[in-house]
Amino acid sequence: MKKALTSLPGVLLATGIALLAVLIESQLPGHYIGSAVLAMFIGIAIRAVYYNETLFQEGIKFTSKKVLKFAIILLGASLNFSIILQVGSRTVFVLIFTLLTAFGGGFILGKLFKVNWKLSNMIAAGTAICGGSAIAAMAPVIEAEDGDVSYAISATFVFDMLMVIAYPIVGRLLFLSDQFFGYWSGTSINDTSSVVAASFAFSERAGEIATMVKLTRTLAIIPTVIIFSIIYYNKQLKEPNRRKEKVSVKGLVPWFIILFVLMAGLNTAGLFPADFSESLRSVSRFLMVVALAAIGLKTDIKLFVKTGWKPFVHAMVLSSLVVVVSFAVVALIIG
DSSP: OHHHHHHHHHHHHHHHHHHHHHHHHHHSGGGOSOHHHHHHHHHHHHHHHOOOHHHHHHHHHHIIIIIHHHHHHHHGGGOOTTHHHHHOHHHHHHHHHHHHHHHHHHHHHHHHHTOOHHHHHHHHHIIIIITHHHHHHHTTTTTOOHHHHHHHHHHHHHHHHHHHHHHHHHHHHTTOOHHHHHHHHHHHOSSHHHHHHHHHHHOHHHHHHHHHHHHHHHTTHHHHHHHHHHHHHHHHHHSHHHHHHOOOGGGSSOHHHHHHHHHHHHHHTTOSOHHHHHHHHHHHHHHHHHHHHHHHHTOOHHHHHHHOSHHHHHHHHHHHHHHHHHHHHHHHHHO
16 A cells, blocks of 8 residues: 555656647647657656656656556557458568568667667667557567667657658659558558558558558567567576576566467457457557656656767668668569
C-alpha cells in the first residue's frame, strides 16, 4: 500500500502528460505527429524545466518499466498472423529485403559510427518495423537506457516527418501507380501514422494497400524481440560479472514477450471478437503513450548532447537505405 502511494504522483504525472499529448494530436492537422512521440518530448521538456525526483521517481520507474511491458502484452491482441495471407507473398518478399537492409546496414553503420549496440539496434528495429512501437517493445528486452530509447525514437521520428512530405511529391513526379506507392510507403516509412498520412495523401487506394502492408510489417516485432532477447541473454553469459550472478534461463525469452505472442496467437485463432481486440489495441496504445511520457521524464536533455550527432546520422543513412532498397524491390516485383 505504501509503495502504491509513493508511486501515485509519478503515475499521475505520466498519465496527465499522455492525456495532453492525445489532445494535442487530435487538434493537429493530418495527425502527422503521434501522441507517443509528443508525450515523450513533453516529458523531456518538463524534466528540463522542473522535476522533483524524490516525489516522482518511484511512479515514473513503475510506469516506464511495468506499464510499458503491459502495453506490449496488450499490443499482441491487435496482431493477426492471417493478414500475411491477405497481402500475399509479394509483401513478404519486399519485407525480407527491407528487414535485412535495416539490421544488416544497422550493424555496419553502428560499427562505422561507433554507436553502442543497443542504440544502434533500436534504431534498426524502428526503421525496419514500426518506429516507436518497435523501439519500445525492444527496449526492455535488451535493458536499454532510457536516454537511448528517447534518442532512437527521436531520430526515426525526424526522418518520418520528412517522408510524409516527400513521398507524395516523389510519387507524383515519378508517375507511380497506386499499387506501387502503397507497397513502397508501407514497407519503408517507419511509423504507422506516418505511413497512413503519406499514402492517403497520394490516393485512397494507395492508402488502403499501404495500411495492409504496414500491418503485416508490424508482425516482425514478434521474431525481432525474441531473437534479440536470445542475443542479449548470450551477451550476458559472456560477461564475467554476469556469470558469477548465474544468469537465469528465464531471461532467455522474457515473460511479457511470451504473453505478447500468446495474445497474438489467440487473436489469430479468432478467440477475440473484433470489438474486443480493437478495445485492447486502444488501451495498449494509450498505455504506450503513458510509458513513453515516463521515459521522457527520465531522460536528461544533456544525454542527447553527450550522445552526439553520430547516432542521428546513423538513423538518417539507414532509413535512406531502406527507402532505396524498398523502391528497387517493389519495382522488381511490380514493374
